[in-house]
Amino acid sequence: MSLPHAILTALLEKPSSGLELTRRFDKSIGYFWSATHQQIYRELGRLEEAGLIRALPSEVPVRGQKKEYEVLPAGGTELARWVAESQDPKPMRDPLLLRIRAAGVVGPQGLGPELRRHLELHRRQLAQYEAIEEKDFPPGRDAVEDRLRRLVLHGGIALETFWLTWLEEALAEVGDMSGPQA
């Protein structure tokens, strides 16, 4: 049950409409918890129903009309409860590792290009994170909120770095035996 709490977090940072939330997910929170606009609208309805958020009463609630939400006190309480909750880490679930395992059985033909493509994609993601760090977290900003957001960003950077390192190892292992030849 992470999506509702991701939405509560985003709305506490700034009250927003569904589409605004979607955009903010695409470029910030979505880096570690992505969601489509359909999921977000569905969940906004549930959160409102549950009394954790409410639509700002300024506008008439017509279809096609922008509808802004803000977090109610019960929503903040629920989010704080969830932050301290005990949740076991889920085992990783990665299709690429699975494909390497499968390649051990049916052969690594065709894997080389795919590994190189992933390597490039992770390089770009890492560059993007590093740009964010440089832009949003210059040395000196040290409020609690800044420190925690930087911590999260460091997680993303370290994860991408892991992928780069591992993909290099994978290419060294697989690259030369997965070319166009049989």
Place this chain on the structure above:
Amino acid sequence: MSLPHAILTALLEKPSSGLELTRRFDKSIGYFWSATHQQIYRELGRLEEAGLIRALPSEVPVRGQKKEYEVLPAGGTELARWVAESQDPKPMRDPLLLRIRAAGVVGPQGLGPELRRHLELHRRQLAQYEAIEEKDFPPGRDAVEDRLRRLVLHGGIALETFWLTWLEEALAEVGDMSGPQA
């Protein structure tokens, strides 16, 4: 669509019944693609329907009776196709990073113990991977299949190492401000 291919891989390594597959997922393939027995039975039915696997004809197919499956040629072809397929890496989806972000908004109260607990769990997982490496991959075994399975295991080890490093950083940041005091 990874589960069917995880099952094809497991069945190619060794024909099995549904429950045997469930056990093998719990202690091997499931480290990077977990599945419950209900998912596995459902998927075995679909794979048989699709003509990619078949039940070994030796036993009478009665409810409660063991039913072993093996991969048909079409299943091997499909798996090889999937290995070389182009699949974008999915953005990570991690509730703990999300909770840290939320803690930036509602405060990190109660996070310390949770971080320490995760740290301990990841230490154990890492130790387990290292035990597997020592037991199943002694230096010298160099068949293609061995090399690729070792590569996957190295991925798991590096990921756990990432978590340990990052959780230490997180504790340094959060540990002292999330105690029992307000």
Place this chain on the structure above:
DNA sequence: GAGGACATGTAACACGTTACATGATTCA
């Protein structure tokens, strides 16, 4: 023959994904 382990399966629901539908606003 009763209990427990083994084994397969159903049912219901939550979450995520894709495609599409509908209405409002803006601007040429």
Place this chain on the structure above:
DNA sequence: TGAATCATGTAACGTGTTACATGTCCTC
């Protein structure tokens, strides 16, 4: 007025999760 964009929403489906149901085999 027509097209583009903004904005909210429905519908259908696939996967993952949880709880439970049913049947067989072994052992005491």
